[in-house]
Amino acid sequence: MNVLECKNLYKSYGTGRYVLENMSLSLPAGRIVGLLGPNGCGKSTLMKTVAGLLMPDSGAVSVAGTPVGEETKALVSYLPERTYFNSWMRVGDLVEYFADFYRDFDSGKAKGLLSDLHIDPSDRLKSLSKGTKEKVQLILVMSRRARLYLLDEPIAGVDPAAREYILSTIVGNYDPDSTILITTHLIADVEPVLDEFLFMGYSGKILRAGTADAVREETGMSLDALFREVFRCSANC
Amino acid sequence: MAWSFHERAPVYVQIADRLRNAILKGEYSPGEQIPPVRQLAVTAAVNPNTVQRAVGELEAEGILVSRTTQGCYVTEDAAVLARAQQNAAKKLIADFARQAGELSLDRDTVIHMLQEEMTDECTGM
Amino acid sequence: MLRKLLKYDLRAILKYWWIAAVTTVGLAGISGVLIRILKVENTRYTALQVMSVMALVFCVLGIALLSVISWVLILVRFYKHFFTDEGYLTFTLPVKKHQLLTSKVLMALITHFITGVVIILDFVLALFIGFAEEIFRAEFWQDVQIFWQELSEVLREVGGGYVTLYILEYLLVLLTASVASTLVIYLCITVAAIISRKYKILTAIALYYGYSFISTGAVRILLADGNMYSLFFRIADLGVESAKMALGLLGLIGLGVYVLAAAGLYMLESYLLERKLNLV
Numbered sequence: 001m002n003v004l005e006c007k008n009l010y011k012s013y014g015t016g017r018y019v020l021e022n023m024s025l026s027l028p029a030g031r032i033v034g035l036l037g038p039n040g041c042g043k044s045t046l047m048k049t050v051a052g053l054l055m056p057d058s059g060a061v062s063v064a065g066t067p068v069g070e071e072t073k074a075l076v077s078y079l080p081e082r083t084y085f086n087s088w089m090r091v092g093d094l095v096e097y098f099a100d101f102y103r104d105f106d107s108g109k110a111k112g113l114l115s116d117l118h119i120d121p122s123d124r125l126k127s128l129s130k131g132t133k134e135k136v137q138l139i140l141v142m143s144r145r146a147r148l149y150l151l152d153e154p155i156a157g158v159d160p161a162a163r164e165y166i167l168s169t170i171v172g173n174y175d176p177d178s179t180i181l182i183t184t185h186l187i188a189d190v191e192p193v194l195d196e197f198l199f200m201g202y203s204g205k206i207l208r209a210g211t212a213d214a215v216r217e218e219t220g221m222s223l224d225a226l227f228r229e230v231f232r233c234s235a236n237c
Numbered sequence: 238m239a240w241s242f243h244e245r246a247p248v249y250v251q252i253a254d255r256l257r258n259a260i261l262k263g264e265y266s267p268g269e270q271i272p273p274v275r276q277l278a279v280t281a282a283v284n285p286n287t288v289q290r291a292v293g294e295l296e297a298e299g300i301l302v303s304r305t306t307q308g309c310y311v312t313e314d315a316a317v318l319a320r321a322q323q324n325a326a327k328k329l330i331a332d333f334a335r336q337a338g339e340l341s342l343d344r345d346t347v348i349h350m351l352q353e354e355m356t357d358e359c360t361g362m
Numbered sequence: 363m364l365r366k367l368l369k370y371d372l373r374a375i376l377k378y379w380w381i382a383a384v385t386t387v388g389l390a391g392i393s394g395v396l397i398r399i400l401k402v403e404n405t406r407y408t409a410l411q412v413m414s415v416m417a418l419v420f421c422v423l424g425i426a427l428l429s430v431i432s433w434v435l436i437l438v439r440f441y442k443h444f445f446t447d448e449g450y451l452t453f454t455l456p457v458k459k460h461q462l463l464t465s466k467v468l469m470a471l472i473t474h475f476i477t478g479v480v481i482i483l484d485f486v487l488a489l490f491i492g493f494a495e496e497i498f499r500a501e502f503w504q505d506v507q508i509f510w511q512e513l514s515e516v517l518r519e520v521g522g523g524y525v526t527l528y529i530l531e532y533l534l535v536l537l538t539a540s541v542a543s544t545l546v547i548y549l550c551i552t553v554a555a556i557i558s559r560k561y562k563i564l565t566a567i568a569l570y571y572g573y574s575f576i577s578t579g580a581v582r583i584l585l586a587d588g589n590m591y592s593l594f595f596r597i598a599d600l601g602v603e604s605a606k607m608a609l610g611l612l613g614l615i616g617l618g619v620y621v622l623a624a625a626g627l628y629m630l631e632s633y634l635l636e637r638k639l640n641l642v
Contacts (some may be wrong), residue, residue, distance in 0.1 A: 171285065
């Protein structure tokens with residue numbers, strides 16, 4: 001059974017233009033997949049729809065066979081681009097919060113990862129630097145044993161050392177039963193981590209899909225170079 | 238430290254090269270176990286399947302031997318290692334020769350310069 | 363799940379509420395002392411007495427302010443949890459959307475209740491301190507007993523034997539009215555967030571004023587150009603027996619209206635959260 005199934009998704013924000021237009025997609029388990037595309041092509045919208053934050057205008061989305069809703073939220077671990085903390089909590093409080101609501105949350109793992117980074121559980125979230133906040137969010141998301149991880153730009157706006165840490169953590173979470181979907185602009189950084197990739201153009205159209213390895217073998221180009229070629233400002237922009 | 242990769246070859250090939258070099262350099266001794274695929278993947282920040290493919294290549298070459306679930310070990314077969322070293326040298330020299338040729342260097346000059354450089358660098362020459 | 367949501371919602375509010383609550387207790391104590399100062403009859407202390415009266419007024423206002431503060435805390439929690447970046451966390455929790463809403467309604471009710479209790483206790487405390495000697499005289503308690511007897515007689519007269527039922531009815535009205543009024547404000551905030559992404563708060567305030575204007579206008583029309591007070595006068599005009607029935611009926615109608623309103627508003631808000639909220 002596929003971890004994610006999207007069938008004929010339509011979503012517009014009321015401006016007349018469809019952000020997702022007749023978009024269909026299937027993701028099997030046990031993959032790390034890169035969802036790559038220019039700004040505004042619908043990557044974040046797709047993720048938010050799968051995470052249950054947006055309702056599609058029409059079409060069907062299901063995670064592990066169940067339509068998106070309360071049950072799938074327990075199967076999906078979503079890392080948005082922004083930080084979603086309420087400032088009054090401490091790091092330790094947030095860990096407890098996750099443990100309280102998510103049965104698949106591994107507090108031990110989270111605490112271990114946090115102490116590796118010398119983040120004190122009694123620190124107030126408000127007082128953390130941007131990079132640290134992102135890492136905390138990532139640790140919380142990755143400490144869940146979810147079926148589908150949705151990481152929206154996990155390494156953008158973060159220094160190179162933190163990027164490495166984040167990518168290593170993502171790789172360390174690899175599980176044959178689950179799939180990690182990553183959107184990013186930093187394709188060169190992320191390519192070694194990916195099994196497969198999807199090039200998404202405007203209105204959510206999948207322009208190209210395949211395995212990251214095969215790209216170099218077949219085209220002699222890196223994924224980054226191929227991306228630039230496919231998205232060279234022409235009809236796809 | 239995550240490993241960095243150039244654009245000119247598939248990632249798994251570059252990982253295999255890196256591991257092979259490490260073995261030939263002696264960073265892993267014959268019979269020693271290399272870190273498990275998962276650990277290599279995390280250290281290198283690379284997809285485990287890609288690492289697995291690279292390890293598979295080295296197993297096919299005979300440089301690595303897998304023992305059931307215990308992981309991969311460097312072969313103790315000296316002949317295999319010697320052959321690998323030869324191949325690595327051949328490749329190095331082929332690359333060098335090609336690049337020297339691209340620079341339109343005179344053959345004898347090249348050999349002379351090479352000898353000078355080698356007496357400085359190599360042992361037992 | 364609902365209990366967990368409620369736990370965190372209340373924690374968020376109480377964290378700040380208790381400071382205000384404790385402050386009011388302090389103010390109540392000070393009020394008591396000020397009352398005692400004012401009781402001292404001596405023409406020499408007029409300046410002190412004037413200042414004491416002003417201070418007493420401030421204290422009372424301060425205590426009453428607790429209800430404003432509790433409203434602020436409730437609405438801030440509602441707004442932040444749903445309509446700011448925190449919403450990303452809230453709406454990906456494995457709970458039903460209506461459970462989120464129910465938790466918000468319950469947290470409001472509980473907060474209002476404890477606020478009311480604290481304010482009443484504050485006044486009792488102030489009066490106890492201020493009138494300590496009077497209270498501990500035997501006559502005071504005799505007076506209290508007489509007052510209680512007279513009150514019970516009057517209530518029995520008016521209620522015709524159904525006193526407890528009437529009290530229950532009006533308590534229910536209070537409860538449902540509280541739920542309904544909370545939901546109205548929640549709805550204003552939600553609709554504002556849906557129609558105006560940039561000016562959520564201003565739009566919400568505008569919507570609430572619009573609603574207040576319309577609802578007072580509607581009441582005025584219903585009561586044929588009157589208000590709640592003129593309504594009571596008209597009931598009083600009816601004569602005792604009819605007045606009793608009218609009051610009872612009014613209570614039931616009010617209850618019915620508020621129950622329907624609360625249910626309707628709840629479902630509307632639930633629908634909006636479920637289908638219309640787009641977090642960007």
